[in-house]
Amino acid sequence: MKRFFLGVAALVSAASMHAGDDLDSLLSVELQGIQVTSTRALKKTPVAYTDMSQEQLKAVNFGQDVPYLLSLTPSVTMTSDAGNGIGYTSLRVRGTDPSRINITANGIPINDAESAQLYWVNMGDFASSVQSIQIQRGVGTSTNGAGAFGATLNMQTENVGLKPYFALDLSGGSYYSHKETLRFGTGLLNGHWGIQGRLSNIGSKGYLDRAFTKLNSYFIQGGYFSDNTVVKFITWNGQEQTYHAWNYTSKYEQSLYGRTYNSCGEYRDEQGNVHYYDGQTDNYHQQNYQLLWNQHLSRLLNLNVTAHYTKGDGYYEEYKSGRKLVEYLPKGTWYDENPKLRSDLIRQKKMDNDFYAMVASLMYNNHEGVDAIVGGGWNKYSGDHFGLVKWVKNAPEGLELLPDFEYYRNNSQKTDWNVYGKMNYDLVSGMSAFLDLQYRHIGYKMQNPGDWYGANPDGKTVIDDKFNFFNPKFGLNYDITPHHKVYASYAIAHKEPTRNDYEDNLGTELKAERLNDLEVGYKFQSAHFSAGANIYWMSYKDQFVLTGELNNIGEAIAKNVGKSYRLGIELEAAWKPINWFRWDANATFSRNRAKSWEVTLMDGSVENLGDTPLSFSPDVIFNNIFTFDYRGLKASVQSQYVGDQYLTNTGFKSYQTLDNNGKMTDVSMMLDAHFNTNIDLSYTFGLKQVGVKDMTLGVTLYNVFSAKYDNNGWAAPAFDKQNGKVIATGWDTSDLNEAGFAPSAPFNMMAHLSISF
Secondary structure, eight states: OOOOOTTTTGSSSSGOTTOOOOOOHHHHHHHTHHHHHTSSSTOOOOOOEEEEEHHHHTTSSSSSSSHHHTTTTTTTTESSSSSSSSSSSEEETTBGGGGGEEETTTTTOOOOTTOOOOOOOTTGGGGGEEEEEEEESSOSSSSHHHHHHSEEEEEEEEEOOOOOEEEEEEEEEEEGGEEEEEEEEEBBBBTEEEEEEEEEEEEEOOTTTTTTEEEEEEEEEEEEEEESEEEEEEEEEEEEEEEEOOOOHHHHHHHHHHHHHHHHTTOOOHHHHHHHHTTTTEEEEEEEEEEEEEEEEEESSSEEEEEEEEEEEEEEEEEEEEEEEEGOOOOOHHHHOOTOOOEEEEEEEEEEEEEEEEEEEEEEEEESSEEEEEEEEEOOOOOOOOOOOEEEOOTTTTTOSSSEEEEEEEEEEEEEEEEEEEEEEETTTTTTEEEEEEEEEEEEEEEEEOSSSSSSOOOEEEEEEEEEEEEEEEHHHHHHHSSEEEEEEEEEEEEEEHHHHHHHTTSSSOOOOEEEEEEEEEEEEEEEEEEEEEEEEEEEOOEEEEEEEEEESSEEEEESSEEEEEEEEEEEEEEEEEEEEEEEEEEEEHHHHHSEEEOOTTSSSEEEOOEEEEOOOOOOEEEEEEEEOOOOOOOEEEEEOOOEEEESSSSSSSSEEEESSSSSEEOOOOOEEEEEEEEEEEEEEEGGGEEEEEEEEEEEEEEEEEOOOOOEEOOOEEEEEEETTEEEEEESOOOOHHHHHHHHOSEEEEEEEEEEE
């Protein structure tokens, strides 16, 4: 793969460098990247990582969320509720779920403090404002925010360039999908000032029924730039509305209603007719502010200080059928008369949260073989969770508290701070040692997180946990020759439980996770060919792994397992024999296992299944890209193979139950292996006579062979013993609905146009 090695000089945007540009101005552009250098891997850092430049991102950015743009990088799989990559999507690396992936923008943590995830739907078209992305696989280097427990994704937002520009990006295609992006920049004004920004609108009806997405966003930054100082203020927002598509559907339901069937919002009237509630939507607004100061102190020292604030506010609304009213309404005379009264109702679950952060780093380079960084960050989160009853079909007489009766409320407070020191030291010619030490403290207070009436009557704190982690990392890098290098590293990382872990395991004493990560790699680089191999051994204690089950709001449930491991090899190669053709490929072969996995049988007894495959962790991932680029005409053929994925950690591929004809049948609990191919065609030309610097016309064909595969799923069977052997079975005699799947779209397409002035 083409490497974008991040040094200060490499942070200058190639598009911004023109003959005659003032060198001091170029230095000010370089300084804009210092805020990410402290948390990124550099050329001598002995970890596995992949960089994607702005040019590479632009080549695939036609409306899909960031996980789809990164899907062809090593060891990555992604999910999409709507089936076409627009809306709720997520990213997994080496089988690690999204809550274990640390994500930062300009060194500032942007994972949600409680769930530890980044909901990309709140960051619509953020890729259009990104200068570069680095994915570190494994523990990686020390960073700020949520513990990196399998991968780190580090984004640097776009530089304020030296030259003014104005650009328009348009996309449109299948499922009424569309993207409109307006980009602009003033360049440097009077040599010291600049403004740059973006306005975006993205929408889609989705592949699944009613799984629409509406995303509006902007990104604005302005700053002062001199030869030694950069001060920037950045703000961006995301306003999203998506129709729920998180129930997934069983294979039985798909056989009746088709692959696009979506049960979210479904209800029946008195005559038994099926309807779908129009308001079954998720609605959220997120506003981000960053103030960055980068200072070149001397030839040896650079300083970065960044302050950040995020405001989040939103809700999701649901039609619920046949609910017990005692869960939602205050007890009164109606309760004395009929405590089991049920009714259809509409509810909202709301969030209102504030997140503050400050990070700083001091970088030292003596230009004689010693690079050192001292840094850290402090984060504070405060979040309110509450629910409203909007409507009750069979409201008890005398109940005058509707509408908008608040039936629960709780608050959470989380403080997270860390300090770290890193150093690269040249031991001998070609060999350098890397040392990275981090101390991290987390304090988490939570009121009763129950979401029913009376769950939190006195507002007491029921969870008050503190975690103190020491995360050391060290390694060696050896440049054998200018073309060959080897490296090895060993790292220890810890991770605290998330809010969902607490909610889904109330009454259970949760443990922090610990990861020991060994990475050994080799890289070869020449003018026309590059290749690399990375072997990893990730050994976990008390790892939280997805069980395959979903909670009552459609989110995946995880639980502590005693010991588990991930062992694999990642291979990469790139070949460019001639100027107009390039061949890139990468593959991951892995073994992912939980040790001594236990299940509870229907009679309450516990059985040990021994070593079992970890859920959502394919043993094989292979990506292949052919790129042809000749005189403005560009064609790319992108293929991906993802192996089988278990939906549970039990090792069972299916469960047994009776079908509607009374015949014993096996119901799949697997995401079957799939092979998918995309083709991108584009032509770039200039129309300078009418003021157009360049124009690109293109079309991208997704899943050209219409492979029918599922990108995500869940399974929650019962377990029993039959002839002395544990089996997975349905909870009822005839139960075909204990596993759900999220289908991906068949062949679809997007046309795109980009114009720069």
